[in-house]
Amino acid sequence: MxxxxxxxxxxxxxxxxxxxxxxxxxxxxxxxxxxxxxxxxxxxxxxxxxxxxxxxxxxxxxxxxxxxxxxxxxxxxxxxxxxxxxxxxxxxxxxxxxxxxxxxxxxxxxxxxxxxxxxxxxxxxxxxxxxxxxxxxxxxxxxxxxxxxxxxxxxxADAKGAAARKVLARAIAVADQVSWARDLVNTPPLDLYPASFAAEARKHFTGSKVAVRVADEKSLERQQCGGLIGVGRGSARPPRLVTLTYKPARAKAHIALIGKGITFDSGGLCLKPADGMLTMKSDMAGAAAVAAATGAIAALGLPIAVTTYLCLAENMTGADAQRPSDVVTMPNGKTVEIINTDAEGRLVMADGLAIGSSVKPDLMLDVATLTGAAMVALGGRTTAVIGNTDQIVDQVIGAAKATGEDMWPMPLLQELRPSLDSQIADVKHTGERWGGAITAALFLQEFVGEVGGTQIPWAHLDIAGPSFNDKAPYGYTPAGGTGHGVRTVVALAESLAD
Missing domain, CATH: 3.40.220.10 (Leucine Aminopeptidase, subunit E, domain 1)
Known part of the structure; x- marks a missing residue:
């Protein structure tokens, strides 16, 4: 570097x-x-x-x-x-x-x-x-x-001043982690798959303040992770759930981060066209972003406790691949009817959100390359932010503006929720076509838990557009993986620490 x-x-x-x-x-x-x-x-x-x-x-x-x-x-x-x-x-x-x-x-x-x-x-x-x-x-x-x-x-002029040295140290800490996130996204799926991603996370955080725990497919079955198990059924390389934990003394707040980690997305039995798969090694950019943000928060020594879940699976077409009309059961007990196997990301994220809710954080953020609908609405350089409270959406947008990452709020329209109703399960995992980024968020909200009868403050960051640049470099943005989202999550943690 x-x-x-x-x-x-x-x-x-x-x-x-x-x-x-x-x-x-x-x-x-x-x-x-x-x-x-x-x-x-x-x-x-x-x-x-x-x-x-x-x-x-x-x-x-x-x-x-x-x-x-x-x-x-x-x-x-x-x-x-x-x-x-x-x-x-x-x-x-x-x-x-x-x-x-x-x-x-x-x-x-x-x-x-x-x-x-x-x-x-x-x-x-x-x-x-x-x-x-x-x-x-x-x-x-x-x-x-x-x-x-x-x-x-x-x-x-202030090169020797304490304030300037602090600025430099922060820049180096964040840039190190952004580079790691970019490396993960750029790595070919032959080499980056759920188990190897988990191993890379363990290696990366060795000797740091971040603890790493990896749940294999047997552990996922015991935890009733129907999303990860279902999506991973078609791959010879089984899913993993990686939990990263940073617990500073006298933490001022506790946040849970959930990242989508589909290491390659063929679409499953609802197969993508060939050109639709060309950038699908980047479908794990959300997991890379939250892992890197956790590393930066720990490196900066912020007084914010972080529990991070990397939801890792490969969506393939093997003999036992998940089928449309299957029903899976999630960690919070809800049953989900599968409609389109190419909408797999929300299934693995649902597992992460349900398990993340169990630690009762002060707020939850999920980061995912979730929908093409977000790109239709906002283009290829802007993240859609959807949350269950105006306050948390405003906090995320404020952090994004402070760091220079382009993000824009979108509404969580409850009138679209009936399109997720299922005749045979608690919920379908896809709804009507229109407002697709919002119906995806409404599905995720089904798995955000409550504390004291009130839903945990939660925001969903759909980074489908800006996570991967398949055009020419510009500014500080390279071709390929961008590390988008890392800086916003770090800035949000810093704002909670103030």
């Missing part, structure tokens, strides 16, 4: 080969954001060069400039897309620009970022974006690929 540090001056021993400046859009042209480490002569030269080449300052724009007064280094100017010098409200644009720069710096040994960093929010945006953008996944490349930038120095 790229190393990163802070300095109150541009490193000279050894001298950096590349400096990175930020541009914005001014008077239909691009201008460089002034910082104290760029002299007036350097700024004037850079602005003139940007005008000469027709630079716009748009997001993801990269301009390379040589011969800048006062430095021997190449200067890389990255566009922010902003129309003015950035402030705290523009942190996400700065974060994305830092990510774009880090991607452009692949193959570089050492670069210094000369971004605005007068506030903790702007410094955090620069450090986080740079680390997120420096990610690469080359495990399966037979030839050496261009390595990410080896070392980054963020130049800031």
């Amino acid at each position: 790229t190393s990163i540090s802070l300095s109150d001056r541009i490193p000279t021993r050894p001298a950096v080969a590349t400096l990175v400046a930020l541009s914005y859009q001014q008077d239909k042209a691009a201008g460089v954001v002034p910082v104290e480490w760029l002299s007036p002569e350097a700024l004037s030269y850079l602005d003139a060069h940007l005008t000469a080449v027709g630079a716009s300052g748009a997001a993801d724009e990269i301009i390379k400039v040589t011969g800048v007064p006062g430095t021997q280094a190449l200067v890389l100017v990255v566009g922010s897309g902003l129309s003015a010098v950035p402030g705290d409200d523009d942190a996400e644009s700065v974060r994305r620009a830092a990510g774009s720069a880090a991607r452009a710096l692949a193959g570089t040994s050492h670069a210094a970022l000369l971004f605005p960093s007068a506030t903790p929010a702007l410094l955090a945006a620069t450090t986080e974006g740079a680390l997120f953008g420096a990610y690469s996944f080359t495990t399966y490349k037979s030839k050496d690929a261009k390595a990410p930038v080896g070392r980054l120095t963020v130049v800031t």
Whole structure:
């Protein structure tokens, strides 16, 4: 992983080969954001060069400039897309620009970022974006690929201050876990299946503050996990339920996290078309996100207890595959009529929610690549957030805004609930087509328990769109697994700790 540090001056021993400046859009042209480490002569030269080449300052724009007064280094100017010098409200644009720069710096040994960093929010945006953008996944490349930038120095006047060091430590802790989540999502399903995912979680958390417990298929049968057992019936590789536990002293709150971990989704007997399977190794991105968020919360030492459930199964078409019209029994005793075997994610999540309710957390979050309907509604970059209280939805949306992850609230419309009624079981697992993201959430709500006669506060994050980028990289978002959701869950835990 790229190393990163802070300095109150541009490193000279050894001298950096590349400096990175930020541009914005001014008077239909691009201008460089002034910082104290760029002299007036350097700024004037850079602005003139940007005008000469027709630079716009748009997001993801990269301009390379040589011969800048006062430095021997190449200067890389990255566009922010902003129309003015950035402030705290523009942190996400700065974060994305830092990510774009880090991607452009692949193959570089050492670069210094000369971004605005007068506030903790702007410094955090620069450090986080740079680390997120420096990610690469080359495990399966037979030839050496261009390595990410080896070392980054963020130049800031407060480099030696406690606040700046805290910002840097947080950025590194979160980026480490986001990278792990991306690695999990990018791993081919031949190698990542329920048992190997469980083994990877155990390995990852060895020596940490997170305890790992793995339930195999026999244990799942004893716990009446009809969702995991049913979905896993068609695969030669049986399901697992992984429980992660972080218990700090004097915890201020207890949250339960549930992640969908379908390591490959063929659709089961309701088989997907061939091109519909191409990205289905990513159907475990929810489990990757909550596992990584748990790791970050523990690494940061937050006073928030976390119990996390990774609901792992492979949805295949074997001889004993689950059939439409089967009925399964869940851990809370409810029976479910199976309608469409390609709506398997909500079944394994139902097991996790029912078991998670038994520990009586203060709130529950589930994260899942659950429905195409969420993508139809919101596109490929935005998560749908649905909850049983306005307060918890607002908390999640607030945490997402603070971190720069795109999320949007959707209603939990009770008028759609009758479409889940079954003639032979307590509930069907799919409802009418219209409002499909909402009917999926209504099904999940059936398995959220109560404490003192009141349903546990619960929010559902449908990350079907932003969890996997099958297009070109942008900002700090790579092609492939994105790690989406990790930062929002961590920020929510931080808000509960305040």
